Amino acid sequence: DSEENCCCPSVLRCVTSTWKEGLLNRKRPFVGRCCHSCTPQSQARLFNSSIPSLGLRNVIYINETHTRHRGWLARRLSYVLFVLERDVQKDMFARNVVDNVLNNSRVESAIVEVATELDPAATEAGVEHKAVSKVRRKARGFLQEMVANISPAFIRLTGWALLKLFNGFFWSIQIHKGQLEMVKKAATEYNAPLVFLPVHKSHIDYLLITFILFCHNIKAPHIAAGNNLNIPIFSTLIRKLGGFFIRRKLDETPDGKKDVLYRSLLYVYTEELLRQQQFLEVFLEGTRSRSGKPSPARAGMLSIVVDALCNGVIPEVMVVPVGISYDRILEGNYNSEQLGKPKKNESLWGVACGVLRMLRKNYGCVRVDFTQPFSLKEYLDTQRSRHIPPTLSLEQTLVPTIIDAQYVHIHTGEQEEQPNSRDLSDEPWRRQVIANLAKHVLFTANKSSAVMSTHIVACLLLYRHRQGVALSKLVEDFFNMKEEILSRDFDLGFSGNSEDVVMHALHLLDNCVHVTSTNRNTEFTIAPSKTVPALFELNFYSNGLFHGESCIIVGSTLYLPQYLYCVSLSIVTFCLLHLQPCQTIYQVFHDAVSRLIQYGVLYVAEDQEELTPSPTEEPWPKKFPEPLSWRSDEEDEDSDFAEEQRDRYLKVSLSPEHQEFFVFLQRLLSPVLEAYSGAAIFVHSLSQPMAEPEYTQQLFRYLLTRTEKGVAAYGESATHYLVKNTVRTFKELGVLKERRENRVSLVELSSTFLPQANRNKLLHYILGFTLL
Numbered sequence: 061d062s063e064e065n066c067c068c069p070s071v072l073r074c075v076t077s078t079w080k081e082g083l084l085n086r087k088r089p090f091v092g093r094c095c096h097s098c099t100p101q102s103q104a105r106l107f108n109s110s111i112p113s114l115g116l117r118n119v120i121y122i123n124e125t126h127t128r129h130r131g132w133l134a135r136r137l138s139y140v141l142f143v144l145e146r147d148v149q150k151d152m153f154a155r156n157v158v159d160n161v162l163n164n165s166r167v168e169s170a171i172v173e174v175a176t177e178l179d180p181a182a183t184e185a186g187v188e189h190k191a192v193s194k195v196r197r198k199a200r201g202f203l204q205e206m207v208a209n210i211s212p213a214f215i216r217l218t219g220w221a222l223l224k225l226f227n228g229f230f231w232s233i234q235i236h237k238g239q240l241e242m243v244k245k246a247a248t249e250y251n252a253p254l255v256f257l258p259v260h261k262s263h264i265d266y267l268l269i270t271f272i273l274f275c276h277n278i279k280a281p282h283i284a285a286g287n288n289l290n291i292p293i294f295s296t297l298i299r300k301l302g303g304f305f306i307r308r309k310l311d312e313t314p315d316g317k318k319d320v321l322y323r324s325l326l327y328v329y330t331e332e333l334l335r336q337q338q339f340l341e342v343f344l345e346g347t348r349s350r351s352g353k354p355s356p357a358r359a360g361m362l363s364i365v366v367d368a369l370c371n372g373v374i375p376e377v378m379v380v381p382v383g384i385s386y387d388r389i390l391e392g393n394y395n396s397e398q399l400g401k402p403k404k405n406e407s408l409w410g411v412a413c414g415v416l417r418m419l420r421k422n423y424g425c426v427r428v429d430f431t432q433p434f435s436l437k438e439y440l441d442t443q444r445s446r447h448i449p450p451t452l453s454l455e456q457t458l459v460p461t462i463i464d465a466q467y468v469h470i471h472t473g474e475q476e477e478q479p480n481s482r483d484l485s486d487e488p489w490r491r492q493v494i495a496n497l498a499k500h501v502l503f504t505a506n507k508s509s510a511v512m513s514t515h516i517v518a519c520l521l522l523y524r525h526r527q528g529v530a531l532s533k534l535v536e537d538f539f540n541m542k543e544e545i546l547s548r549d550f551d552l553g554f555s556g557n558s559e560d561v562v563m564h565a566l567h568l569l570d571n572c573v574h575v576t577s578t579n580r581n582t583e584f585t586i587a588p589s590k591t592v593p594a595l596f597e598l599n600f601y602s603n604g605l606f607h608g609e610s611c612i613i614v615g616s617t618l619y620l621p622q623y624l625y626c627v628s629l630s631i632v633t634f635c636l637l638h639l640q641p642c643q644t645i646y647q648v649f650h651d652a653v654s655r656l657i658q659y660g661v662l663y664v665a666e667d668q669e670e671l672t673p674s675p676t677e678e679p680w681p682k683k684f685p686e687p688l689s690w691r692s693d694e695e696d697e698d699s700d701f702a703e704e705q706r707d708r709y710l711k712v713s714l715s716p717e718h719q720e721f722f723v724f725l726q727r728l729l730s731p732v733l734e735a736y737s738g739a740a741i742f743v744h745s746l747s748q749p750m751a752e753p754e755y756t757q758q759l760f761r762y763l764l765t766r767t768e769k770g771v772a773a774y775g776e777s778a779t780h781y782l783v784k785n786t787v788r789t790f791k792e793l794g795v796l797k798e799r800r801e802n803r804v805s806l807v808e809l810s811s812t813f814l815p816q817a818n819r820n821k822l823l824h825y826i827l828g829f830t831l832l
Contacts, residue, residue: 088116088546088551088552089546089549089550089551090111090112090236090238090551091383091429091431091507091508091510091549091550091551092236092239092381092383092429092430092431092432092504092508093107093431093432094431094432094433094434094504095434095500095504095640095642097442097642098434098439098442098443098500098642099434099435099438099439099442101435101438102432102433102434102435102438103432103434106242106245106246106432106433107242107432110238111238111241111242112238113238114236114237114238114241115236115237115238116234116235116236116237117234117235117236117237118232118233118234119233119234119235119271119272119275120223120226120227120230120232120233121232122138122139122142122223123135123138124138124141126138126142127141127142127145128141128145129141139220139223139224140220142219142223142275143216143217143219143220143223144216146216146219146274146275146277147277148212148215148216148274148277148279148280149212150212152212152279153210153212153279153280153338154210154282154332154333154336154338155336157207157329157332157333157336158200158203158204158207160332161203161325161328161329161332162196162199162200162203164328164332166324166327166328167199167324167325167328169324170199170320170321170323170324170325171192171195171196171199171321172192173320174195174320174321175191175192175194175195176191178191178194178195179191195321198321199321199325202321202322202325203325203329205287205290205305206304206305206306206325206326206329207299207304207329208282208283208299208300208302208303208304209299209300210280210282210299210300210301210302211300214297214300214301215270215274215280215300215301218267218271218297218301219271219274219275222267222271225415225418225419226271228418228419229390229418229419229421229422229423230422230423230424230425230426231387231422231424231425232425232426233268233272233425233426233427233428234425234426234427234428234510234553235272235427235428235429235430236429236430239429239430239431239432240272240276240278240430242430242432242433243273243276243278243380243430243433244276244277244278246378246380246433247278247279247339250376250378251337251375251376252337252374252375252376252377252378253333253334253337253338253339253340253374253377253378254281254339254340254377254378254379254380254433255339255340255341255342255365255377255378255379255380255436256269256281256339256340256341256342256380256382256430257341257342257343257344257362257379257380257381257382257501257502257505258341258343258381258382258383258384258505259343259345259349259354259382259383259384259502259505259506259509260343260345260346260347260348260349260355261348261349261384261385261386261389262348262384262386262389262390262391263348263390263391264389264390265343265348265384266283266285266298266301266303266341267301268384268426268428269281269341269382269428270283270301270302270341272428278339279338279339280301280302280339281302281338281339281340281341282302282303282304282333282338282339282340282341283298283301283302283303283304283340283341284304284306284340284341284342284343284361285298285303285304285305285306286305286306286307286308286346286347287305287306287307287308288308288405288406289303289305289406290305291406291407291408291411292408293408294406294408294411302341304329306326306361307322308346326364327364327367330361330364330365330368331364331368331373334365334368334373334374334377335368335373335374340361340365342361342362342365344357344358344359344361344362344498344501344502345357345358345502346358348391348394350394350397350398350600350779350780350781351599351600351603351779351781351782352599352600352601352602352603352604353506353603353604353606354502354505354506357495357498357499357501357502358498359494359495359497359498362494362497362498362501363494365377365436366436366440366490366493366494366497369436369437369440370440375437376435376436376437377435377436377437378433378434378435378436379433379434379435379436379439379501380430380431380433381431381501381502381504381505381508382428382429382430382431382505383427383428383429383431383505383506383507383508383509383510384426384427384428384429384509385426385427385428385429385509385510385511385512385515385553385604386423386424386425386426386512387423387424387425387426387512387513387514387553387554387564387565387568388423388424388514388568388569388601389423390414390418390423392597393593393596393597393600394600395593395596395597397780398596398600398779398780398781399592399593399596399764399780400757400760400761400764400780423568424512424513424514424564424568425512425513425553425554426553427509427510427512427551427553429508429509429510429551431504431505431508439497440493443493443496453792454789454792454793454794455792455793455794458793459793459794459812461825462818462821462822462825463812463818463821496641496642499640499641500640500641500642503640503641504640507550509604510550510551510552510553511545511550511551511552511553511604511605512552512553512554512565512601512604513538513553513554513561513562513564513565514565514568514569514601514604515601515602515603515604515605516538516541516542516545516565516605517534517538517562517565517566517569518565518569518572518598518599518601518602518605519541519602519605519728520534520537520538520541521534521573521586521587521588521598522588522595522598522599522602522776523602523724523727523728523730524537524724524727525537525586525587525588526588527587528574528585528586528587529585529586529587530583530584530585530586531559531562531583531584531585531586532583534562534586535558535559535562538558538561538562539558542558545605566586569597569598569601571589571594571597572588572589572594572597572598573586573587573588573589573594574586574587574588574589590775592764592767592768592775592778595767595774595775595776596775596776596779598776599731599776599779606728653710657710660713660718661712661713661718661721661722662710662711662712662713663710663711663712663713664709664710664711665709665710665711726830729829730773730774730777730830731774731776731777731782732777732782733826733829733830734772734773734774734777734830735763735777735778735782735783735785735786736786736789736826737823737826737827737830738759738762738763738766738772738777739759739763739783739786739787739790740819740822740823740826741823742758742759742762742763743790743795743796743809743813743819743822744816744819746796746807746808746809748808749799749801749806749807749808750806750807750808751804751805751806751807752787752798752805752806752807753805755787755807756783756784756787759783759786759787760778760780760783763777763778763783764778766778787807791807794810794812794813795809795810795812795813795819795822796808796809796810797809797810797811
């Protein structure tokens with residue numbers, strides 16, 4: 061290890077050498093363009109060639125130049141003058157919302173339906189029945205707990221307070237002026253409400269987006285917040301800033317049935333806001349990410365917006381995915397929950413303590429990326445004319461290979477199936493379209509999120525220099541990875557000299573790293589802490605580096621035989637990547653293979669004879685005995701020169717730099733694979749049906765014990781989030797079968813994996829991916 065840390069070439073030099081000369085003078089990439097496949101017309105709107113050149117701005121840097129006044133007094137009162145000059149008026153926001161919702165026919169029908177269940181005589185003609193009056197009062201109470209009550213004066217006051225606070229615990233909050241220019245145009249030029257759909261990293265997300273929009277004279281959105289934040293005093297403040305509270309679980313009736321009344325109120329309230337041209341802000345994940353990666357989308361609120369558009373309540377909706385990146389989240393980490401402890405309920409005391417804690421520490425930089433607004437109507441029209449191929453389940457894709465070890469053909473999406481014209485009245489198709497829309501939005505928001513310095517440093521320390529590294533070497537690898545990220549058209553949330561940025565990141569991660577001096581303080585050695593909380597925290601920040609990069613998956617599986625390699629594309633795609641729904645698996649991995657060829661990591665040979673190694677050439681590991689055939693998309697099957705086309709074969713480079721790069725890629729996936737292999741061992745102990753929460757907790761304790769005893773090579777494999785993801789994957793794979801009994805979800809072994817031999821094959825299959 062010491063020789064590896066000191067003598068080997070940079071792990072990333074092999075993939076940056078091609079790009080470095082061009083990158084030294086390249087501009088920062090402009091991220092956030094909407095999908096050219098699903099929304100081609102929207103991509104052409106709002107954007108022009110001058111947008112990218114507008115550059116970045118630190119929104120919390122305010123002086124007299126940002127006001128209409130100059131002079132000494134203006135400098136002293138610049139924050140006050142700035143917020144007073146923002147355009148926020150009472151008539152911008154919704155009016156008579158409660159009465160309009162209660163008088164809606166859908167709510168009236170729900171009130172009568174609930175009243176009839178209480179008293180069948182409630183439907184009789186004549187004077188309004190007592191049961192109806194009772195349910196109506198109940199509905200009004202629900203609605204008053206739910207609705208926002210935006211106050212322009214309070215928004216201004218909060219804007220001034222946030223300028224003070226954010227300057228205290230953030231170095232900067234960067235936005236791209238071109239992105240905000242597109243959002244502002246959409247808000248003013250289109251007679252349509254905007255729906256902001258951000259990723260969810262921290263509780264501060266709520267305030268951050270409203271604050272940025274306020275600074276740019278864009279109307280504050282109504283924010284869908286969980287009722288866990290509906291606490292005294294704090295809830296009043298949230299309502300005045302645009303927050304409205306919804307249940308985290310809609311079916312909260314004692315008998316477990318659908319709460320028809322509450323659902324109708326939420327549905328009609330959202331429709332009323334859209335009808336009055338109000339902007340919405342919805343967090344599709346439903347909760348803050350505990351892993352640093354996006355959580356699966358929950359499309360309930362989004363389905364209401366889609367239905368409102370399709371039912372003619374509004375003629376158009378503009379959707380704006382939003383990416384948010386933090387050097388360090390204000391919560392610091394989620395280690396308590398990742399260690400299996402229950403989530404603490406929010407309280408006013410907890411909020412006050414959190415604010416005091418924040419004021420004592422600096423949390424570095426923040427980057428917020430507003431992507432190009434796109435037309436929801438155009439997206440739905442595109443989906444109606446496009447065939448959505450049936451999704452292969454993980455069980456259908458992999459079980460035949462795991463059990464029988466046979467080659468499985470991967471669906472490439474090239475079958476000749478005629479597109480169907482669909483309508484949202486077709487419920488299965490409606491659900492699939494809304495689910496794909498939610499995935500598409502999360503993919504766009506996550507891909508647009510900037511990579512922060514802490515993400516790169518945490519990744520390098522965990523998966524490249526786990527045993528420690530000299531500071532100069534860490535800075536070199538940091539520079540190379542930074543250049544590689546820019547070459548992929550991802551943006552960075554930092555700038556400046558690499559050594560200064562690395563020191564800044566190490567300062568923010570000080571609880572997770574050990575810094576020791578050598579050679580009389582002329583050099584420093586940096587090593588990640590080996591404690592479980594430190595590994596969990598570093599893993600959280602390193603996950604911010606991965607935006608569904610398929611070349612990581614392809615590179616990490618190149619040691620495998622051909623049939624296993626092909627199927628590996630499916631398992632990691634299904635389990636790990638947030639793929640764009642309009643792309644097929646084939647397209648994604650074809651792009652990844654092409655990229656590896658471009659880097660020189662893979663060579664292309666015209667026939668298999670060229671693959672024969674020379675006597676002096678060290679053969680590639682025996683786990684990769686068969687060549688991979690590959691055909692470029694640039695080769696048209698219907699070309700007049702088709703007879704000259706030949707399959708080309710891939711050969712893996714044997715250079716030390718490239719082999720080292722593959723090891724690095726495999727290490728990135730090792731925590732997930734270790735969690736899966738541990739679960740495959742633990743599943744042998746499942747002899748009878750068990751409640752899913754209990755099974756998840758026992759699996760978590762098993763993996764955590766392996767980590768605490770030093771058995772696990774990657775301690776971060778025992779995070780509670782990864783354990784839950786593993787259980788979900790095993791259910792999708794068909795290893796575990798789920799059934800409900802007395803409103804409790806039970807899991808048991810499926811008939812396929814009841815034989816111990818098949819469980820052993822599952823374990824052997826997963827271990828085939830692990831690092832040698």
